Amino acid sequence: MDDRFIPYGRQFIDEEDIKSVVEVLRSDFITQGSKIPEFEEKLASYCGAKHAVVFNSGTSALHGAYFALGLSKNDEFITTPITFVATANAGLYLGAKPIFVDVEPDTGNIDVNKIEEKITEKTKLISVVHYAGHPVDLEKVKLIADKYGLKVVEDACHALGAKYKGEKIGSCKYSDATVFSFHPVKHITTGEGGAVLTNDKEVYEKLLMFRNHGITKDKNKFLNKPQGDWYYEMQFLGYNYRMTDIQAALGISQLKKLDKFVEKRREIAKIYNEAFKNNPYFDIPVEKEYAFHSYHLYPVRLKDKTKKKEIFNKLRQNGIGIQVHYIPVYLQPYYQNLGYKKGICPLAEDFYEREISLPIYPKMEHRDIIYVAKKLLQDKN
Ligand SMILES: Cc1ncc(COP(=O)(O)O)c(C=O)c1O
Numbered sequence: 001m002d003d004r005f006i007p008y009g010r011q012f013i014d015e016e017d018i019k020s021v022v023e024v025l026r027s028d029f030i031t032q033g034s035k036i037p038e039f040e041e042k043l044a045s046y047c048g049a050k051h052a053v054v055f056n057s058g059t060s061a062l063h064g065a066y067f068a069l070g071l072s073k074n075d076e077f078i079t080t081p082i083t084f085v086a087t088a089n090a091g092l093y094l095g096a097k098p099i100f101v102d103v104e105p106d107t108g109n110i111d112v113n114k115i116e117e118k119i120t121e122k123t124k125l126i127s128v129v130h131y132a133g134h135p136v137d138l139e140k141v142k143l144i145a146d147k148y149g150l151k152v153v154e155d156a157c158h159a160l161g162a163k164y165k166g167e168k169i170g171s172c173k174y175s176d177a178t179v180f181s182f183h184p185v186k187h188i189t190t191g192e193g194g195a196v197l198t199n200d201k202e203v204y205e206k207l208l209m210f211r212n213h214g215i216t217k218d219k220n221k222f223l224n225k226p227q228g229d230w231y232y233e234m235q236f237l238g239y240n241y242r243m244t245d246i247q248a249a250l251g252i253s254q255l256k257k258l259d260k261f262v263e264k265r266r267e268i269a270k271i272y273n274e275a276f277k278n279n280p281y282f283d284i285p286v287e288k289e290y291a292f293h294s295y296h297l298y299p300v301r302l303k304d305k306t307k308k309k310e311i312f313n314k315l316r317q318n319g320i321g322i323q324v325h326y327i328p329v330y331l332q333p334y335y336q337n338l339g340y341k342k343g344i345c346p347l348a349e350d351f352y353e354r355e356i357s358l359p360i361y362p363k364m365e366h367r368d369i370i371y372v373a374k375k376l377l378q379d380k381n
Helices: 015-025 035-047 058-068 086-092 138-148 201-210 245-255 258-276 305-317 333-337 346-354 366-379
Strands: 051-055 076-079 097-100 123-129 151-155 177-181 194-198 298-302 355-358
Touching (some): 015 245, 035 051, 058 123, 058 177, 058 201, 076 086, 298 346, 305 355, 305 366, 346 355
Parallel strands (some): 123 151
Antiparallel strands (some): 051 194
């Protein structure tokens, strides 16, 4: 018995990161200083998008993206049940109704071929999630969106550093906005934090106001005559969703290491893939021909779902912090109270019943990867 605990994900912080944060702490501005625009420019440039707006979480960034794209009361938006609740909740904040579309059994991503049948006159937007870091087939989503005049949001909280048809996720080539999270288990961290990327200037400007109470200080945009240099205007109801300069400094420093982090995640996935090749007990993640996977998660799918609880408990007892991603959103009590019924997305429910996420993070030691692989193969039956 080993007394180490191997988490499913964790941050990688080095001395350079710490130095960057301390520098800001010693400076004049610990929030709303120069680190925010610097992080935004570097993030946009990394992804190949025109604009980035950072937020204090991925959830607030999703809220901002949906708002800036015009999602509002009584609208419907299409999304996946295999995601963190935030993807759907952010639409509920605006009074819109999430419509859940079933998933592909292999990637766990929204089944693009099932989107069209769920579109109604009320549909405004499609929000896809690149589950685990495997991109959704975006070209197909864009074709549907264009046919019906819908907006597309990529919830890319799992997919910083991933690519679709050679193009970085975040370029917004096939979408109106892309959202990232910088929670510690994600590809890079700012503690808490998030961002929206877009190529649309109007959306960009709305996002800037949305994260700051709906306020503008740009005199060219004032609705009323300015009364003096102190003047600012609140033009719609926004929030305080601002990130601090302390966090942005950490983000800038982390971004320099992002490619290495993704490379390390892909190496771990390769070791797992090799260890689990042809095993009769569970299926391993796929990487379709259009995808460059960034492996935020390494989800395996048990062939015999009756074994899940036992395997989960045994691995936990062996110090392996496996997780489950995700309980289909609409099965949560809050969503059940809204009237969503069990059975609306059978493949998502089946995916949930089979899925277990194995530890994967850049700092993961080789002996731990081997230990996890060995234990899973021992405990599978
Ligand atoms: C797919 C997805 N969307 C949204 C979020 C929300 O991000 P945050 O925790 O930064 O608010 C997460 C975070 O876990 C996520 O995994």
